[in-house]
Amino acid sequence: MGLQKHSQKKGQIRATEINLQTPIQVNMNPSSKQNERIAKMSFASVYPHYLAKVEKKGRTKEELYRVIEWLTGFDENKLQALMEENVSFELFFDRASLNPNAHLITGLICGYRVEEIENPLTQKVRYLDKLVDELAQGKKMEKILRNSAV
Numbered sequence: 001m002g003l004q005k006h007s008q009k010k011g012q013i014r015a016t017e018i019n020l021q022t023p024i025q026v027n028m029n030p031s032s033k034q035n036e037r038i039a040k041m042s043f044a045s046v047y048p049h050y051l052a053k054v055e056k057k058g059r060t061k062e063e064l065y066r067v068i069e070w071l072t073g074f075d076e077n078k079l080q081a082l083m084e085e086n087v088s089f090e091l092f093f094d095r096a097s098l099n100p101n102a103h104l105i106t107g108l109i110c111g112y113r114v115e116e117i118e119n120p121l122t123q124k125v126r127y128l129d130k131l132v133d134e135l136a137q138g139k140k141m142e143k144i145l146r147n148s149a150v
Contacts, residue, residue, distance in 0.1 A: 044083040073097035
């Protein structure tokens with residue numbers, strides 16, 4: 001049948017019915033080019049943005065370190081060393097001990113459902129982005145850390 005349009009007022013169009021005969025294929029994962037760009041990006045270049053985001057919303061650097069440590073196993077000293085070394089996200093997550101509960105991180109980030117991202121490295125980076133977003137949104141630490149001991 002297709003899309004039927006009815007004019008309401010001059011310049012306005014309202015869609016009243018959509019009946020598609022063939023399914024639409026939608027790629028819900030970043031392109032390989034985008035995955036490659038993320039892999040090569042340095043953690044140190046993104047960290048200041050994470051920090052600014054959470055501090056702007058009244059959260060602390062210590063809370064950010066805690067969230068990152070929960071996900072990666074890196075304490076503050078190790079994070080500082082990795083930033084001084086200017087490691088890529090690829091190397092950053094190669095060295096990380098990902099939290100066994102990381103799979104509990106779900107929801108939308110950058111327009112993608114984090115649990116549906118197919119590239120393992122991109123998914124880990126988006127896990128981190130999601131945790132930082134939750135921290136900035138004011139969620140309780142126990143919820144951010146997926147009910148781990150706080």
